[in-house]
Amino acid sequence: MIFSSKLIEDAVQEFSKLPGIGKKTALRMVLQLLKMQREEVEIFTGALARMRQEIRFCNTCHNVSDGETCAICANPGRDHSQVCVVENIRDVIAIESTRQYSGLYHVLGGILSPIDGIGPDQLYIETLHNRVKENGVEELIMALSPTIEGDTTVYYIARQLKDLPVRITTIARGIAFGGELEYADEMTLARSIAKRLPIENYVTVHNKV
Amino acid sequence: MIFSSKLIEDAVQEFSKLPGIGKKTALRMVLQLLKMQREEVEIFTGALARMRQEIRFCNTCHNVSDGETCAICANPGRDHSQVCVVENIRDVIAIESTRQYSGLYHVLGGILSPIDGIGPDQLYIETLHNRVKENGVEELIMALSPTIEGDTTVYYIARQLKDLPVRITTIARGIAFGGELEYADEMTLARSIAKRLPIENYVTVHNKV
Numbered sequence: 001m002i003f004s005s006k007l008i009e010d011a012v013q014e015f016s017k018l019p020g021i022g023k024k025t026a027l028r029m030v031l032q033l034l035k036m037q038r039e040e041v042e043i044f045t046g047a048l049a050r051m052r053q054e055i056r057f058c059n060t061c062h063n064v065s066d067g068e069t070c071a072i073c074a075n076p077g078r079d080h081s082q083v084c085v086v087e088n089i090r091d092v093i094a095i096e097s098t099r100q101y102s103g104l105y106h107v108l109g110g111i112l113s114p115i116d117g118i119g120p121d122q123l124y125i126e127t128l129h130n131r132v133k134e135n136g137v138e139e140l141i142m143a144l145s146p147t148i149e150g151d152t153t154v155y156y157i158a159r160q161l162k163d164l165p166v167r168i169t170t171i172a173r174g175i176a177f178g179g180e181l182e183y184a185d186e187m188t189l190a191r192s193i194a195k196r197l198p199i200e201n202y203v204t205v206h207n208k209v
Numbered sequence: 210m211i212f213s214s215k216l217i218e219d220a221v222q223e224f225s226k227l228p229g230i231g232k233k234t235a236l237r238m239v240l241q242l243l244k245m246q247r248e249e250v251e252i253f254t255g256a257l258a259r260m261r262q263e264i265r266f267c268n269t270c271h272n273v274s275d276g277e278t279c280a281i282c283a284n285p286g287r288d289h290s291q292v293c294v295v296e297n298i299r300d301v302i303a304i305e306s307t308r309q310y311s312g313l314y315h316v317l318g319g320i321l322s323p324i325d326g327i328g329p330d331q332l333y334i335e336t337l338h339n340r341v342k343e344n345g346v347e348e349l350i351m352a353l354s355p356t357i358e359g360d361t362t363v364y365y366i367a368r369q370l371k372d373l374p375v376r377i378t379t380i381a382r383g384i385a386f387g388g389e390l391e392y393a394d395e396m397t398l399a400r401s402i403a404k405r406l407p408i409e410n411y412v413t414v415h416n417k418v
Contacts, residue, residue, distance in 0.1 A: 044223045096213060
């Protein structure tokens with residue numbers, strides 16, 4: 001694409017650095033900014049710049065935070081004896097958005113993946129160990145991807161913590177609500193039969209959701 | 210979606226004001242900004258803020274411009290006797306990107322559309338009239354949408370300028386390169402047969418593109 005304005009060209013160039021944004025989409029966004037009032041665009045760019053400048057990571061759980069401790073860890077109304085272990089902050093947002101979980105989190109920053117060069121030292125496993133040891137955590141809920149890497153990470157962490165008095169659970173795997181049995185993969189289907197629940201539990205869970 | 214950080218929430222909120230960007234895509238972009246270096250994000254937001262603050266519109270052709278006169282109008286190497294009339298700056302970018310046109314432009318700012326309340330006074334038709342009258346423009350190439358509104362606008366402008374010594378042409382309509390005859394609409398197909406070209410012209414155009 002050829003632009004007669006350097007200002008437009010630079011803005012399009014910058015937008016197309018974002019994931020999944022090609023030149024055409026970038027141009028559409030730039031033209032949208034052009035249509036907006038100057039003050040609105042200042043608010044837009046200000047919010048992005050401030051986010052990147054001021055964002056911090058929680059000292060305790062490594063979630064993104066506006067201060068030293070994130071809003072979740074700082075909330076006395078939450079259950080501090082439960083910690084949900086996740087891969088990244090996107091997972092925290094996903095679980096928070098269900099409004100069904102009231103414990104804390106621990107963001108590992110990834111999962112073990114020898115092929116990508118990610119070993120235990122690249123993840124926040126040591127701080128998890130310290131938290132469990134010092135903060136009276138009673139249950140760790142492992143909410144990692146159901147992949148070989150995810151399972152390996154769960155197994156590794158469980159071994160690291162085996163001498164501590166903490167209960168380790170994993171989130172349930174099974175057929176999704178609204179999912180069709182015939183399209184489920186064999187592994188999921190087999191596991192969901194093996195881990196079947198008494199009907200009373202089903203009704204409770206169903207009504208709660 | 211529930212965010213534990215106000216900084217993140219604001220940034221996602223701002224991104225989702227852009228066209229075609231939902232909350233999930235906005236979050237993906239915000240997380241991408243988080244992964245980038247602070248300096249890179251400053252360059253990103255700086256380019257967008259500067260674009261909106263400093264962009265101007267060319268006094269002559271109403272294209273976006275970095276100064277009083279746009280780079281195209283200010284270029285003595287271009288053919289100042291030819292002016293291509295387009296609806297908006299997106300069309301200028303599209304035609305410039307073909308690298309085949311070396312004349313100037315005139316951005317109308319829209320097309321006549323009574324249903325949307327857009328009459329001649331909302332468009333830059335008077336400045337076009339003045340340009341033709343005073344700047345020795347020899348040819349106006351009408352490159353507007355092939356719709357009823359576009360055709361009405363062409364017709365209206367042609368009537369306004371009928372006493373001035375300027376040749377008015379429109380861009381060719383026809384079957385697109387790579388287009389399948391059977392999928393072309395009847396109007397386009399009928400017109401492309403009526404406006405058929407001698408084979409020599411075809412070969413020239415084809416080789417040039």
